[in-house]
Amino acid sequence: MRKFSLSLLVLLLIGGLGNQSVAQLQLLRDQVSGNPVMANPNPDVNGTPYWSGFEEGKIIFSEKDTVENLMIAFNAFNHTLVYQVERDLVAYTPGKISGFILQSKSNPQLFRSGYNIPNIGPNRFVEILVDGKYTLVSHKFKRITDDPGAAYGAQRAKAFVNAEDLYVYKEGQPFLWRAKKKNLIEFFGNEGYQKINQFADTYNLDLKAKSDIRRLIHFLNQEK
Template sequence: MHIKHPKQHVFHDILTCMKNALKALSLALFACALFSLDAAAQYTSTTDMEARPVHEYNAITMIGSPYLHPDFAEGTITLSNGTIYEGVNIMYDQVRDVIVFKGKDGQVKELIEPVKEFSINYIHNNGKLHKTFRKGYTGEGVSADAFLEVLADGKTTLLKKTSKKIFDRKGYSSATIDREVQESEEYYIATGNKLTKVKKSKGSLLAAMPGKADDLQSYIKTNALNLRNDSDIIKLVEHYNSL
């Protein structure tokens, strides 16, 4: 019978530990490589974005703004193919329903790539706002290419469409043309990607969220919700999603 020397046992154990450590390191490096490849595929520099020169509005005196926010603000853009652009300086043109961005070279351009969703962060009335806009909903005369603001997300989604139009006005016996931006708002409840237009009233909202009328009416009463306010409609839809 061959008996191993104690030193041989120690040497064998050391080799086994080294092999296991190398195997674990190899797996970790492989995982990191896959993660890096995935990240590179998803997050892309703004220099890769397809764009064209921005449409500039006439510098006539304008009352109101054609944009969601009149200054560039940090945003995240998700394309239809899954590519994500983060930390982009953007403005949302609500007259033409397009995204305008500022590249690293400082040039202002209009994004022409197919966008699925974007979010933007900005300051309004000394408060921080984060808003998300999404495409792909249809029905009620809304195009699948229209951006809708996501107010509440879930199995039932509350959406808002703010449309803006520009009107030129010339006063009597005046050579000055005043340009005014007028906006309108419409609200929708979506199940999947199908839209139902709703009014800011209890009857309209409950009809768009069937099956839980008693529970929703009780929630409205208990929490003294004012359904003329966006914030209270959001609470109602979030409660419906929790049922």
């Protein structure tokens, strides 16, 4: 695995040199005003478009090309991976990188690009929860809605709100997780549905709870 220092990345970016991965970096700027991204494009919206704050992580360009020890954050509103270069913010869209890892030293969360989310987009970042014959992913995103914390009687304010959908993929086909018999049979078939019920009964799984769905997919992947 090739590793690059942050200082080398900065020099490559400023000098216009480097490999294809570095050449794909783009400084975040508003498409209309040209203002740097630090100027909040949503000043009237409470909260943040980032899923969590900036933290040390990794950017994955390919299996053999990973950049470590970067301060990165996932902008879940416009679905970009953002990282800090000195005082600038630099962004990657899903089509430009293979993925990234948040909280790489404490609780690693692997995100990959290239996933088609029905009715949303053909190339999105998703968190990989289980990988295998059945791949379970979390599609995290932000919405702008009425601020639930606004004082009663005050002018209606807007806020960023977290949202998350779980999808199961098999051979590239997505299934939006819905714990209903009809939906499960359509995707897993009758035999798969019977196995799901068997595992749920044996291990007392709640098919609406994220942690239990994760365990279930692990069980299904272990079946021959």
